[in-house]
Structures are given as C-alpha cells and as structure tokens.
Amino acid sequence: MINKLSTKPAAATPAEPATFSSTEPSFFRTVFTSTAFMIMLVVVALILLFGVLSPNGVFLGAANFRNLALDSAQLILLAVGMTFLVGAGELDLSIGANVILSSVVAAKVITMLGGTPEEVLAGNYQNVGVAIVMGLLAALVTGTLFGVVNALLVNILRVNSFIVTLAMMSVGSGIAYIVTGGVNVSALPRDLQRNFGSADLLGVVPVPAVIAIVVGIVGWYMMTKLRFGTHTLGMGSSIRAAQRAGINVKLQRIRLFALMGLIAGMVGFIDISRFLTTNIQGHQGDALAAIAAVVIGGTSLFGGRASVLGSMIAAIIPAILINGLVIMRVGSFYQLVVTGLILLIAVGIDQRRRAHSS
Template sequence: MSAPSHEENLSPLASTDRSTWFSRLCEHTAFWMLLILLGLVFVFSLISPNHAFFSVSNFFTIALNASQLVLLAAGMTFLLGSREFDLSVGANVVLSSILAAKTITGLAGSPDQVAMGDYPNLTVAIIAGVAVALLTGTLFGLINGLVVTRLKISSFLVTLATTTVGLGIALVITHGANVPDIPRVLQISFATNKIFGVIPLPVAVSLIIVCLLWYILSKTRFGTHTLALGSSPNAARRAGIDINSHSLYLFSLMGLLCGVAAVLDISRFATTNIGGHQTDNLQAVAAAVIGGTSLFGGIASMSGTVIGTLIPVVLSTGLVIMGLDSFYQLIVVGLIVIVAVYIDQRNRQRSV
C-alpha cells in the first residue's frame, strides 16, 4: 500500500481552518488591491522597454513620488474611519507651503542677499519655516474641526468651504505667483539626499510617520475610539468617548500631516506650487478607499492605504515609461475606486 499523501494527512478541522482563513482574506479590499498593485508591477516590468520599470532606482522614484500623498491619505484614513471628511487638504498644503517659504526667504537674509542666493541666517530660517508649516497646517485642521463640532455642520460642506478660503488667502499673499528664491540647500541636503545612498530622506520620513500612525490606529485606545466613532456615534457617546474632543484631534492630525507634506513639497521642488494640489483631496480619499477604508466609517486600514497610494503612482510611472499619456491613470483609478466601494458595500451587506 502506498504511503498516504500530504493532503490525506490533513484533518478536516485543519482544512476548514485554511478555508476560513482564505475566505476572510478575500473579504478584505486591501487584499484585492494588493493583487492589482502586484499585477501592475508585473505587467509594466514585462512590457516596458528593456524592462526599465523593474529597477531599484525606479521603485525608489515611485516611493518618492508617493511620499507626500501617503501622508495625506493616512490622515484621511483616520477621518474616514470616524465617518468624517476633509476636502481642504490641498488648500492646506498650498497655504502651509507658502507661509513656510515666505518665512524662510524673509529670515534667511536681506532681500538683496536672498535674490543673489546668499543666506546668512539659513539654519534659523529653515527651522522657523518648518515650524510655521506645521503650525499653519495644524491650525487649519483645528479650525475645520471647531466649525464641524461647534456649529454641527457636515465636515464635507465645512471643508469644501475652507478650501476656497485657504486658496483665497494663499492667492492674496502671493498675488497668484509662486514664492521664489527658496534655498536649494533644502533640495540638495534633504529632498535628494539618501540614507546609505539608497533610501531618499523624504521616503524615510513618510515611512516612519505612517508606521507610527499604523500603530496608533491598530494598537491604541485612540485608534479604537476613532473606529468606534465611525461605527456608531451614539454608542461611542454612551461608552464615554468625548466625540467633539476626539474629532478635534483627528482634524488637527490631518492638518499636521498637511504641514509635513508642505515641507516635503518645497524641499523637493525648491518652490511653492499654488496650482499643483487641486486634486490632493480626491487622491487622498481615493487612496484610503482603494485600500479598504470605508466611506461609511468604522473600518480603516493603514497598510491598505499605502497600497492605495502606490497604485496611481505605479500607473503614472509605468505609462510614462511606456511613452503613453499619464492621464490615463485617472480613468483607471476611478474604475478601481468604484470596485473598492462595491466590495466594501458587499461586505457590509454580508455582515448585517
């Protein structure tokens, strides 16, 4: 008699456990989006000229391009998990970057010195500029939270309104022109600098922040309260959670991350970008939703958000390498968002 095969040695309970584990995995939107991401990487690596897509340098370029968006998407993950929105993140990034740039160029030296590229007070100016960006972003988010919690207005409407206010203030300050003469040392010493000659510093900063936010969301009481707020505000209130205070923390956190993104923005491009952040809000929401965070609150995935951030960046990079218009990514990302929302709704219906 031949020896029993490995499959024959599996007990029915073990087979059931594996089946249950796989079924649960298939219920997660992030799992399907990861398969899409890996599929895109495989296809572009296979069909790109000389397999240029599949290289370490290109992967780090992708990570660098995603380093700002992933911060905004991470903050949006917390807000969506609590059943809130922030559509003003693009305006926040623009305003924070402008005030930071104005601070740096104003403190680095006299107008003539700055125009000539001479910055006698460079260190103080950069420290003050970073502080201004973080403070501006946090204050912007705090104002959003105060209006939402105190006036009891939908966060969707509030942040839609503060988008125009923020952009209006930015345009008044700059008269519609980008801030010039930002020290290129920010670009050389930070944005293009690499740890061990491999990992760009902005990528390392974003990775550390996202890992910290993952821990807060999944391992701390703050994260539990955030998802409880999104699942049922009334139940969260009865459980003793201060809903207004917690919402203020969430909007302030979103603002702080906008400030960090603003610092990365001006350091990478050595200029402000007034017209370049108009779709940041939708991209951040899309990244979070693609990754499995529910638009209806109560469910959030930080690791999924990272996947959701990488998908459009991989698409854009791959299309450029192929010599195609990168705008096709907008069509594909929109379709993926529809699929992600459908999966979320289907899973919710099953759980009812």
Template structure:
C-alpha cells in the first residue's frame, strides 16, 4: 500500500493538481468571500476555456518537439475575417454565425498549413516560422481593420455561445471547450495519430524507419493547431463581442506556460492534454486572485514566467536523471495509455 501511494505521489499530473489546489487554498484564505463566490469561479472557468482550446493544439505541437508562437495572432486574424464576413453577409441569425465560424476555422487551418509546410518541407526551425507568422497574422489583421477592433458578432452568437448557459450557471462556452479537450485526449492518447505524434517527438528518425511519414504528420499537427486557433477566434469574438486585437499579447506565453507546466516536455515525446488543462488553470487562477487582492496584474506575468522556467528546469533534470539511469521513464505505450507498466 505504501509503495502504491509513493508511486501515485510521483505522478506529474497529480503534482500539478496539488499545485493548483495550493494556489486556490491561498487565495481562498486571503479573500474567501470574493474568491470562492460562484460568480468568480465561473469567471475563472470561462476565462480558461478559450486558452484550453488553444492548449489542445499546442500540446500536439510541443509533443513533436516543436513550438507555435503564432496562436494568439491567428486567433485575432481568424476573428477579424469572421467578423468581416458576417458583417458582409448581414443579419443576426445562425446562418450568418455559421458562416463566421467556418471562415474563422478555415483561416486558422490555412495559417497552420503554412506553419507545417515551412517546418516540415522547408526545414525552417519552428521557432522562426511561427515567430514570423505571429507578426504576419497580426499585421494582416491590423491592415484589414486599420488597427481598430471590429464588433460585428451576431446577437445569436453572443447570447448563445458567449454568454449562454447549458444548465444553471454552466456556460456553453466552457462546455464547448470541454468537448474539444475530450476529443484532444482521445486523439492524442488513444489513436494512431497520437501514437505517431509521440513517436516523432521521441525520435523522428526511428519513426521514419518504422514507416511513419514524419513530414506529412508534422504538417497535420500544425494544421490542427491552426484549426483550433481559428475556432478559438470565433469563441473569443462571441465572448468579448470584439476582435481584441490588442488584447492577445500574452496569449502565447500563457498557453505555452500552461502546456509546459502541465507536464508536456519542450524536448518532445512526453505530454498529456489533461495536464495541459490543469496547467492552464494556474495562470488563470493567479491572474484572478491578484485582481481580487488588488495586486498589479503585471505580477501575474512575472509569476507565470518564473513557474514556466521552473517547470522546464524540472523536466530537464528528470531527463538528465533518466539518462544516468538513476530514474526510469515510462514507455511510449504507457504515455499513450495503451498499456500499464507492471509494478
């Protein structure tokens, strides 16, 4: 029994949950009435929902050993083009809203394909490619709008997706994000697509030797990340009723921080969507708690940056320990949830 508890305590996902629980307890003690209110808890969940959609795609990218710095800008560009298309179509019905959603998703998919082709075919480092598309996507959005936010979201989209509730105080936006997370978990941990993703992150050359079309798969992974960024764009437009052009400067940091804090290794080959979601709640909870306590919001970025560095350091230390043989790493099949290691 003791060995089982010791093994459970070493699980990274559990450690992340305990960190989040500790943060919640601290803010609950410092501001119990404000922080623990139903309205505030709902706000944290809603604010994390859009990041969670982006985090699912980012998890796949980082598991391959890559990075995508462009998700915030792609979200903005997708929202801008969606708003423009809906304004041109006119009306406030579901037909116009569906048009905007399709335009947003196609925009994100196109950006993701550009990233994937440049990374996989042109062999440009992912950091450089996505840094370039970060600036390009944001620049195109500003050219189209003149730097001014658009607010052409149909009322049905705002009332139903942005502020609607499924049951009681359960927001539709969070339910949609939960469905995306669930699909991401299944895709990453229980399909061949996910298996290939882990294989490329662990050893791309070995993947080629067993028949994995590495370049084609990388394009698919970046396309998936772009598609989800586009989908997040229409969700963002629905909730904020604006394209928030100037409001996404920290989105990339928050998403990457959440993914890495959640246990996905920047070196590739290790990660989980569940860990990403828990990791994303950490910056969202910190930001919310700081606002309630009257702490300058800039401190939130300081803390998130520090936690991100600490998470990468811990991951690097574990990798070094594993290479020295002082600790064991679970097999690829275990990470995929396909087989349990014998105790």
C-alpha cells in the first residue's frame, strides 16, 4: 500500500514542463547579459544622445546614418581581423601602415594600367575595368604579404608580435613614402568611386558597409564553427598546451597575420575608392582604434576569449563619437583624445573582466 502511494506522484509528475520553464529564463538571461547586447545598448544610447544634442536633429537623418555606415565599415573590417589576432594572444600595430602601403600599390597599379600618363591625369581612363580589377588584386596581395612577413619575423626572431609589428609600422610607412615620393597618388578614375566606394546596394546600404557585414559573418563562422577558431583561442589560452594538443602554432600564426593583412589590403582599396586618392599621412590610429573595439567587444587582451560580433558592434562607437563631435562643431583634434579615452576604457573593462572571472 505504501509502495503504491509512493509511486503515484512519481508517475504523475510531468517532466517536459519543468525542463521548458528552467531553460527559457536562462536563454534570455544569457542574451540580455551578453557583451554584444550591452554594447548595442551603448550604441543606441549614443545615437539618441547625439540626436538630441545635434542642431535640428541632423544626426538622426538618413544621410548621416549613411555616412556613419561608410565611416565605420573600415574599422569594422579591421576589428574583425584584429579579433582573431588578439584572441590568439597576438597584436598587430602595423595595420595602419599596411592599409597605407596597400592603397599606394593599388593606386599605382590603377594609374599605370589605366592609360598614358596624360590620359590618366585628365581622368580619361582607357582601360578602367582592367585597371580597377588589377588594383584590387594588388591591394589584397600587398596586404597579405605584409601580414605574412609579420608572422615570419615573429616565428624566426621569437620575439613578441608587439615589438615586430611596431617596427614594421615604420617600415611599411617608409616604403609607402619611398614609392610615392611623399606625394599622394590622385587622379584615380571616377568609376571607382561611383560604382564601389560611394555606391549603395539596392540604393540603401553602402557597398563598403555590406562588405564589412559579410566579412564579419564569415569571421564569426570561422571563430565559432571551425577548427580555425578553436586553434586560435587555444593559442591564446596557452601556447604550450596548444602545441601539446598538436596545433602547428607557427603555421597558425602565419594564417592569422595573413588574414589580418588581407583585410588591411581590402581596407586600403576601399579607402582610395571612397576618396580617389591615397592618404599616406593618415591611418595612424587605426591599430589602437581596432584594438579598443576588440577589447570593448568582449575579446580578452591576453587571448583565449574572443567575440567577433562584439567587436563589430563596438567598432561603431568611435564613428558615432567622431561624427557627433563634428556635427556639434567640436575640433577635429579631439578625435585623438576620444580614441585614447576609448582605449583606456577598453583596458579597464578587460581588467575588470579578468578580475571577475578569477
């Protein structure tokens, strides 16, 4: 009798509702407390703030959102590549120089293949299609080779990538100055800007922004679904443990820096396609801005943890701040202050994360 009474409740107790009610809150709690979601809230708050402070609410205009998409596309791309490096415990301070050198090589190729010097100077490109395609390939190859050289130096010299890329930053900038004679390459074909740099997909989203989103999605898939991402984070957690697990650390490092270089070359081509000229004195703060976006986005500055999605969202913040300051007629030199402050905030956030996890 006692046995029958004791077995009744067990048989009558439903298992499925209990499982459903326990997993549903945890799912939403995970989403709402994720780094990417919190950064998205910051982005929305900044947009609303500048929308209120800007004259006549011009910050919230469609034209300004298009400018924001264009301005943030290049940093989003660099942040995606930097996420893999930082997640592996590496750094690349030379990406700004890589962008400059890649853009210079691409511009030189375009002007050489576009026609005679007189025709090019007059903007009369006879072989514009071939010139643009070859210029794009030149930018991608230059950027990739630059990244591979960084990795080979780290592997051969067995020194920290911080030191190697700091030196390569000067080397890359110096080569760009030598190639151009210290003068920007201009007079690039208008078709490059009209059909790519300032073009809109379906008349809505700028093409460079679409490229940034696509690259980000591919980067997220590589990081979360492929062994490439697993090996990357394994290196960041412990080089020795990664080697014991059978990961070819040197080869993986070459792949990571090559990926970063490929993206830098892409950014260099986007840069000249937007402005129809190189900018050999620019891009000095690209590395710091990318690292700041990566760390704010949830990637550990010491490796082992990475978030491509978080990096992409965080990369929008500098563009919003700089755009908002310009609209409010704050001097452009404050951009350096903003970049420095963002980097300090990023380091502080990363230290708090490490202290909390330990």
